[in-house]
Amino acid sequence: MKNTNMNRRTFLKVTTVAGGGLLVGCSFSSPNSFSSSNEKDGDLGLFVRIKNNDQIQIISPNSELGQGIHTAHAMIICEEMEADWKKVSVTTGSYHPEYKKNMFVQSTGGSNGVSAWKQKLSEIGAGIKEMLIEAGAEQMRVPKKDCIALNSFVIHKPSKNSVRFGQIAKNASKLSFPNSPTLKNSSEYKLVGKSIFRVDVPQKVNGKALFAGDIKLPGMMYAQVAQSPVFGGDLKSFDKKSALKSPGVKAVIPIPNGIAVVADTTWHAIKGLEALKPTFGGGINEILSSKTIDKSFNEALNSIKESSKDNMVLDVEYSMPFLSHAAIESTNCTANVTSNSCEIWVPTQSQSICFDKILEITGLSEENITIHTPYVGGGFGRRIEVDEVVHAVMISKEMNKPVQVLWSREEDIQHDHYHSGSKARYQIKLDAKGLPKQWDNQVVKPDFMAQNYKILDALNFNPFNYLFTPNDSFIPGMIGLQKSPYNIDNVSFDYTNVDPGVPIGAWRSVFIGNAFYIESAIDEVAHFAKQEPLEYRKKLIGDNPRILKILDLLAKQSNWSKPLPPGHGKGIALFHELDAVTAQVATVSVSPKGKLKILKIDCVLDLGNYVNPSIVKSQIEGGIVMGISSALKENIIFEKGKVSQSNFDDYKIAKMKDIPEIEINLIESDADAKGVDMGVFPVAPSITNAIFAATGKRIRHLPIGKQRLV
């Protein structure tokens, strides 16, 4: 048993629900508008609700994007509460200041849904259990020291009498939340650490899972939008008369950067937008293209350092393309704005950013803004952005009616906040033993944080861009990053930011470029030094038992040393971030005509401890699939100031046939649970390193696409 000390500033508040039952909410001590008098049965902004009928509702601070966080949070709370797992349901909370975790925002991202919340949710579960035991003991008129909680009952051990949680929730709700609830030791866990089924799956196999676009409100209108395809362009003309004549069209409303048609059904809005025939012109970026962006990258790199002309030096350049998120759920938001309230339903990863935007547009007082986050049809970083929230809130405000805004897939692909392309150069000189004597590396990578926060742009510094570079040890500990596993002296790393002039943002696992660049470079150096790539890495890693263990297990799992037929190859890559480590081996074949087939991906990871290993594996698997997809085929092209692609016919993502057998082995360690997006990082370099092993052809520019492999 571990004693805890609840942080006094965030003591929990307990309330009785109308009609009985118990709510555990959060501190309302801060002078915000969510005062206790406003609490209603329907209010969220809480963590746990126990109803009279024993049903337990968990309110998660995080959005369920598919990563399984609802299940993980419920497992953590129910473990300590001794709740009956079969009676549990989970929703995402509306915006609430208390949900702002260590990152100052209420958001879901950065692979920290478990690590940021495990301690607090455990304390909440344990505290509720203690209150229920006290109320149960009182009801049975027995000493509480003789009572335990089990399976949603409080049981008096000597007599075996019991009361249901639901029967005593109301009385428990009148007690105050314990200051130091006692937590279980992990050895006593019954749920946490087990691969139990997800809470959301039953609704996701019968069509009942509710997504934001499934919301239907009385009197709701449907809107379609057209934004300038050229970045920064303006609306030039539109045929309002024809649009209004189109069946079911109610209004034509300007929005930032474009125009919207509002109608009585989605299809009528689509037809209305067709009739509207909006045209756009201008845009400061009309001259922008993938070529001009590449040119700006080269100029930036040249300004840092001239390439070496020394024959003794490995002198190479790599690049990564721009990528779209392409979640299958297209961008959407439903809003109901009245004169004194605003309610939205949105697939968001950041209730905070939605909230701030709504405040800005409506000027409403904080307590009258509600943000619902039903299931999100894939986040991948795109849902941190809120363009669609702006549209829905503005249009609903103008219409004075609930409005559902759905972006067509074309709008979604052409108005994404793209994963930025980037470029890296290396000049590496070896000593007599073939180890790096001098390691020079220059990277140009447009920084989405700098696009949003000008201070980073002005400083030309974002610590994340230094991730995994051999000299990243100077990064302040504040963001908890680990040093690169490679011990290399004489490193010179230069990073520069360039604003590409197109919207960029976070994309699943975010800094995948860092993995592709360094793991390609290490592989090339090993070859340059005529050494075996896995052994070479181990030499550079030196004494690091955690990483060496992973590499040894991976070598065994992937039959690393087993000879392969001609045209076959294995490639290895690893990555270390957020105190999580992953390594992968790709096994590929390349036919004499150059046709690539990925035969298998082996993956070994150490992400610390696991709340639900099955969910973690599914996330790693998903990351590997997305990594294969982007490595093989994804590439957003800019031409004449706009994105060339517009739908899944020209922005191709992986299908079933592209995905080989994937074998994942999770190693458990003492580190905090985090990093379920770690699957993506090593995928591209393990594949390109395998292609090199199979053919001698080095792929330095992604995607692999139609590049000649033989």
Added chain:
Amino acid sequence: MAELMINGKVQQVNVEEDTPLLWAIRDSIGLTGTKYGCGIQQCGACTVLIGKRPVRSCGITVGEVAGKDITTIEGLSPDSRHPVQLAWVEEQVPQCGYCQSGQIMAAVSLLERKPNPTDQEIDRGMLNLCRCGTYPRIRKAIHHASELMKEVS
């Protein structure tokens, strides 16, 4: 006005005949398990069955399917116990879940045609997109469902 036969029920929908089936199902009938993903029959999120054939409902109009037997995810079974649904739960396939109605409908139809599909046949038959990357588990679940169907028959 058109008459649609959906999940064994006759439904009157007050839409023009050129309305894609997808929007009639979602907006008019209110069955929201069938999803919009691309509007051009590429992603498969809107897959329904017409007879036993998988059809991308964004690319077929209400006029074209009037009177035909249409099944959406909601009509696949009364209790979510169709072998494909059971296998989907057993293998814990869904992540975000958005594409899964379409994936399940495509799998049901594949198993009609190929009761015992090989991996290669699954690759050829399952063309729906999933961005979360559930393909490996879908593959497993289809094999699992195939076994369950044999037990039933």
